[in-house]
Amino acid sequence: MARSLARNDPALYDRLADQWWRPRGPFAMLHWLAAARGALVPRAERPGAVLVDLGCGAGLLAPHLEGKGYLHIGADLSLPSLRRAAEHGVQAVRCDVGAVPLVDGCADVVVAGEILEHVPDLPRALAEACRLLRPGGLLVIDTLADTALCRWLAIDLAERLPGPGRHGFHDPALLVDREVLVEECAAHGVRLKLCGIRPSLIDLLAWSLHRRKSVRMVPVPTTAVLFQAWGRKANRPY
Numbered sequence: 001m002a003r004s005l006a007r008n009d010p011a012l013y014d015r016l017a018d019q020w021w022r023p024r025g026p027f028a029m030l031h032w033l034a035a036a037r038g039a040l041v042p043r044a045e046r047p048g049a050v051l052v053d054l055g056c057g058a059g060l061l062a063p064h065l066e067g068k069g070y071l072h073i074g075a076d077l078s079l080p081s082l083r084r085a086a087e088h089g090v091q092a093v094r095c096d097v098g099a100v101p102l103v104d105g106c107a108d109v110v111v112a113g114e115i116l117e118h119v120p121d122l123p124r125a126l127a128e129a130c131r132l133l134r135p136g137g138l139l140v141i142d143t144l145a146d147t148a149l150c151r152w153l154a155i156d157l158a159e160r161l162p163g164p165g166r167h168g169f170h171d172p173a174l175l176v177d178r179e180v181l182v183e184e185c186a187a188h189g190v191r192l193k194l195c196g197i198r199p200s201l202i203d204l205l206a207w208s209l210h211r212r213k214s215v216r217m218v219p220v221p222t223t224a225v226l227f228q229a230w231g232r233k234a235n236r237p238y
């Protein structure tokens with residue numbers, strides 16, 4: 001019998017590495033979120049532009065960057081996941097997002113999709129994201145808020161849904177404090193805008209009935225559960 005893993009153990013992703021690209025598998029919602037994240041990334045402004053994808057998993061963002069002109073570098077701890085990412089054109093780097101072996105200012109865009117709620121040291125991961133960004137570069141984030149509602153919806157309820165591999169992905173203690181997020185990024189020169197999102201309920205119903213292949217994420221008036229955040233790094237000293 002497989003050893004049961006602690007909450008938020010990155011080995012959970014190693015074990016499910018063959019599930020990443022299944023559109024109806026345990027990572028289905030990550031596909032929908034990757035599409036919403038990709039929509040926030042503009043076409044590259046220069047030849048040779050670099051996008052660093054922190055906690056890239058198996059590279060689900062890759063199809064949503066196609067034709068935009070970036071070299072897509074993905075950083076993650078999970079080697080089996082990174083192997084899948086490499087199959088989709090991602091330049092894979094195995095590392096902790098708190099210590100990425102890339103030079104300061106190397107990235108035109110840094111994305112941190114569904115990773116910040118997994119890191120034990122949020123300020124360090126944010127400092128690293130901002131360090132990698134060139135002045136004028138864009139930071140794109142989506143993550144889960146540190147609220148009672150989010151703990152109930154995204155952990156208590158979501159983990160009880162039927163289906164494989166849903167248990168233990170999140171540690172409630174690591175959900176993201178939005179004030180800390182905004183303040184830390186501002187301290188590193190990135191002023192963030194936040195917008196709450198959720199899956200479209202009509203799409204979700206149609207997807208459940210196998211009438212849609214994917215589910216669109218739609219804006220909601222609260223950032224208390226799932227939200228996106230984005231901002232550019234100041235050009236001048238801050």
Ligand SMILES: C[S@@+](CC[C@H](N)C(=O)[O-])C[C@H]1O[C@@H](n2cnc3c(N)ncnc32)[C@H](O)[C@@H]1O
Pocket residue numbers: 010013030031033034054055056057058059060061075076077078081095096097098112113114115118119
């Ligand atoms: C929820 S998945 C998100 C994957 C991807 N961003 C996506 O949306 O498809 C979280 C990913 O973060 C990785 N991860 C967790 N903690 C990490 C850390 N401290 N440093 C690097 N990667 C980490 C896991 O291995 C996993 O691939």
